Amino acid sequence: MTPPVVDVLPAIPALILAVTGLAVLLAQAFTPRGQAAPGAPFSLAGLLAALVAVYLLAARGGGDLGGTYVVDAFSLYFHALIIGVGLVVVLLSPSYLRATGIDRGEYYTLVLFSLVGMLGLVSCRELVSLFVSLEVMSVALYALAGLHRARPESQEAALKYFITGAFSSGFLLYGIALLYGASGSTSLVAVGAALRTPGPATAALATMGTGLLLVGFGFKVASVPFHMWAPDVYEGAPTTITALMSAGVKAAAFGALLRVFGQALPALAASWQPAVAALAVVTMVVGNLGALAQSNLKRMLAYSSVAHAGYLLAAVVAAPGIGVEAVLFYLVAYAAVNLGGFGALAALARQGREPLSLDDVAGLASRRPALAAALAVYLISLTGVPVSAGFVGKFFLFRAAVNAGWTSLAVIGVLMSVVSAYYYLRVVVAMYMREPLGEDAWAPVPPSAGLALGLSAAVVLALGVHPEPVLTWARLAARSLL
Amino acid sequence: MPSAAPSASYLTSHSAILAFLLVVVGFVAVNLVLWKIIRPSRFSEEKLTTYECGENPTGSAWIQFNIRFYVFALLFIIFDVEAVFLLPWAVVFREIGPLAFLEGLVFIAILAIALAYVWRKGDLEWVRTEDRQV
Amino acid sequence: MTLQHYLLVSAALFALGVLGLLTRRNAVNVLMGIELILNSANLNLVAFSRYGTGNLEGQLFAVFVVVIAAAEVAVALAIVLTLYRLRRTPNLDEADILKG
Numbered sequence: 001m002t003p004p005v006v007d008v009l010p011a012i013p014a015l016i017l018a019v020t021g022l023a024v025l026l027a028q029a030f031t032p033r034g035q036a037a038p039g040a041p042f043s044l045a046g047l048l049a050a051l052v053a054v055y056l057l058a059a060r061g062g063g064d065l066g067g068t069y070v071v072d073a074f075s076l077y078f079h080a081l082i083i084g085v086g087l088v089v090v091l092l093s094p095s096y097l098r099a100t101g102i103d104r105g106e107y108y109t110l111v112l113f114s115l116v117g118m119l120g121l122v123s124c125r126e127l128v129s130l131f132v133s134l135e136v137m138s139v140a141l142y143a144l145a146g147l148h149r150a151r152p153e154s155q156e157a158a159l160k161y162f163i164t165g166a167f168s169s170g171f172l173l174y175g176i177a178l179l180y181g182a183s184g185s186t187s188l189v190a191v192g193a194a195l196r197t198p199g200p201a202t203a204a205l206a207t208m209g210t211g212l213l214l215v216g217f218g219f220k221v222a223s224v225p226f227h228m229w230a231p232d233v234y235e236g237a238p239t240t241i242t243a244l245m246s247a248g249v250k251a252a253a254f255g256a257l258l259r260v261f262g263q264a265l266p267a268l269a270a271s272w273q274p275a276v277a278a279l280a281v282v283t284m285v286v287g288n289l290g291a292l293a294q295s296n297l298k299r300m301l302a303y304s305s306v307a308h309a310g311y312l313l314a315a316v317v318a319a320p321g322i323g324v325e326a327v328l329f330y331l332v333a334y335a336a337v338n339l340g341g342f343g344a345l346a347a348l349a350r351q352g353r354e355p356l357s358l359d360d361v362a363g364l365a366s367r368r369p370a371l372a373a374a375l376a377v378y379l380i381s382l383t384g385v386p387v388s389a390g391f392v393g394k395f396f397l398f399r400a401a402v403n404a405g406w407t408s409l410a411v412i413g414v415l416m417s418v419v420s421a422y423y424y425l426r427v428v429v430a431m432y433m434r435e436p437l438g439e440d441a442w443a444p445v446p447p448s449a450g451l452a453l454g455l456s457a458a459v460v461l462a463l464g465v466h467p468e469p470v471l472t473w474a475r476l477a478a479r480s481l482l
Numbered sequence: 483m484p485s486a487a488p489s490a491s492y493l494t495s496h497s498a499i500l501a502f503l504l505v506v507v508g509f510v511a512v513n514l515v516l517w518k519i520i521r522p523s524r525f526s527e528e529k530l531t532t533y534e535c536g537e538n539p540t541g542s543a544w545i546q547f548n549i550r551f552y553v554f555a556l557l558f559i560i561f562d563v564e565a566v567f568l569l570p571w572a573v574v575f576r577e578i579g580p581l582a583f584l585e586g587l588v589f590i591a592i593l594a595i596a597l598a599y600v601w602r603k604g605d606l607e608w609v610r611t612e613d614r615q616v
Numbered sequence: 617m618t619l620q621h622y623l624l625v626s627a628a629l630f631a632l633g634v635l636g637l638l639t640r641r642n643a644v645n646v647l648m649g650i651e652l653i654l655n656s657a658n659l660n661l662v663a664f665s666r667y668g669t670g671n672l673e674g675q676l677f678a679v680f681v682v683v684i685a686a687a688e689v690a691v692a693l694a695i696v697l698t699l700y701r702l703r704r705t706p707n708l709d710e711a712d713i714l715k716g
Contacts, residue, residue: 022592022595025595025599026595026598026599028599029598029599029602029603030602127677128673128676128677128680131677131680131681131684132680132684135684135687135688139684139687139688139691142688142691142692142695143691143694143695146695146698149698150702152699152702152703152711152713153713153714155695155698155699155702155711156699156711156712156713156714157714158695158699159643159692159695159696159699159708159711160711160714162688162691162692162695163637163646163650163708166650166688166692167637167650167653169654169688170630170633170650170653170654170657171653173653173654173657173681174630174653174656174657174660176657176677177657177658177660177661177664177674177677178660180661180664180669180673180674180677181660181663181664181668181669184664184668184669184670184671185669185671185673186673186674186677231714232714232715235714236713236714549697549701552693552697556690556693556694559686559689559690560686560687560690562686563682563683563686563687564683566679566682566683567679567683570679
């Protein structure tokens with residue numbers, strides 16, 4: 001047997017993060033009890049190194065690791081996004097962890113491991129490694145959701161996240177097994193080729209497999225009717241982890257969804273497109289109506305994240321084609337906004353408490369003017385008001401749906417965006433129009449969190465005013481998928 | 483020896499197992515039935531109690547176990563199952579070459595790091611050192 | 617034994633797993649349901665590998681799934697234990713702080 005030639009360079013960014021995670025773990029193990037290892041500086045260094053590696057890989061034109069792990073323009077786009085999400089989360093974390101009393105090195109190890117899983121998820125061109133990446137991401141996040149061991153809410157969130165997550169992984173795996181049976185391969189390209197000329201039995205297996213895959217991904221991106229875990233988990237998990245889940249997991253799951261459905265299942269588009277369209281409609285409607293009824297800000301943002309999964313699915317219907325670049329662009333806008341939104345709540349945490357109700361943020365503009373302004377920018381972008389990333393992103397999403405002949409999806413999306421203005425702007429009104437209630441109970445914004453929030457707001461505004469560079473990149477990435 | 487045709491020897495080796503199985507089942511069945519017929523049967527309360535190595539049984543078997551059992555079980559499961567990757571690797575790494583050997587070492591190194599972490603956390607001892615100090 | 621037999625058993629296991637997951641209160645029983653689902657998929661993979669596709673990828677996949685399932689269950693049991701210490705119950709329907 002000849003030794004296989006494997007080019008490991010494409011995996012370098014993921015390897016850097018994994019090694020950093022192990023280093024933090026060891027550092028924590030050899031730190032005296034009761035003290036926290038310096039996880040944040042380690043992680044920041046690792047993430048920056050990984051970002052440099054991504055840049056160098058892009059300059060080299062990507063690469064391919066034995067046909068299973070491919071770094072093309074699509075992967076590179078997501079690599080940059082996911083590592084950016086990681087940087088913001090790590091910047092937000094130290095002050096939040098101290099304020100809630102869970103400052104431990106293992107936190108950073110698990111965050112880095114989940115990022116490794118996300119990188120794999122968007123880069124895998126083979127179903128075995130796809131599933132392994134998904135589980136690396138998920139298992140780390142189950143533990144992170146339950147990191148606050150003294151709070152029953154955190155444990156409950158972890159348990160609910162685990163049960164729905166494992167359930168969806170089971171569906172996904174069963175779907176993958178059926179696709180393997182139908183095509184005789186686990187490589188996405190080979191599956192796609194085999195399904196182009198199916199026999200009758202093969203077609204039945206493949207359709208069932210596609211349905212199960214859709215259910216699995218539906219859970220991961222929190223689309224209705226597979227969304228019921230999202231509000232509970234987003235509320236109970238530590239807020240920085242909620243930010244990671246809403247920005248990173250959603251991006252990685254949509255990346256994998258686009259790659260699998262675009263490369264392996266285009267032949268079955270006629271059967272999955274109507275299903276995705278139906279999911280998009282119910283997700284947009286239920287997500288937005290659910291958010292209307294929430295008084296807890298974390299829950300409100302959770303339902304908003306469900307609603308945004310619906311907007312994104314509306315453009316996935318138009319994939320493989322014009323929809324992909326719209327989804328890619330919107331994921332960046334959406335990640336920046338959600339990191340900012342949850343990050344702003346986390347930055348104010350003090351002594352285990354953080355602002356969760358409208359009363360808590362009343363009059364925030366007079367006490368924390370910069371933070372209130374940033375939060376207002378995020379909320380306006382979530383609504384989709386012009387001159388924000390959200391507006392540009394939604395415009396491309398709905399245009400993709402219209403161009404693909406799904407005008408009704410775009411109409412519902414626009415209507416639901418109008419509905420969403422009510423619950424987003426309610427928060428802005430509370431911050432700017434109301435008087436503060438009682439003493440100032442919240443922490444001063446820590447510098448590193450301030451930097452993270454400023455970065456997010458800058459991205460939101462820059463994408464709103466001048467979206468061209470990211471859009472060009474997204475187009476390039478979308479093309480590499482075809 | 484990979485070149486040997488597996489099917490014939492494979493089947494004959496199973497016939498030996500079958501023979502053993504028959505002998506075992508037969509031995510137990512014959513003894514149970516035979517002594518059932520021969521022995522006198524006189525039951526007393528003491529005879530009917532659960533046998534616990536000669537001790538008098540106390541309480542129900544459905545008690546809560548010390549939580550340390552679970553921690554050990556979790557650690558055992560994790561490290562035990564990882565061995566499933568090492569077995570095929572050990573069989574073929576010689577043929578695939580140095581890269582495969584290196585990959586296996588990396589895998590074991592990661593497990594070693596995990597073991598070092600568990601050891602430093604004191605989870606390899608029945609009473610954790612840090613709990614003892616408190 | 618044909619491929620159909622294996623697929624039927626696997627589908628039955630999958631259905632049992634889903635049923636267990638949806639109807640059981642005790643967290644440990646729910647974990648068993650999850651194991652059933654994952655292993656029904658494993659059975660499919662191995663059966664397809666043996667009778668359908670003629671390559672070993674399916675069996676390879678099954679090995680990975682076994683390991684992943686073990687890791688998942690370890691994390692899940694740790695979560696259940698922590699919740700148990702806080703609430704003194706392994707029942708899922710009593711974990712109901714988060715709602716609305």
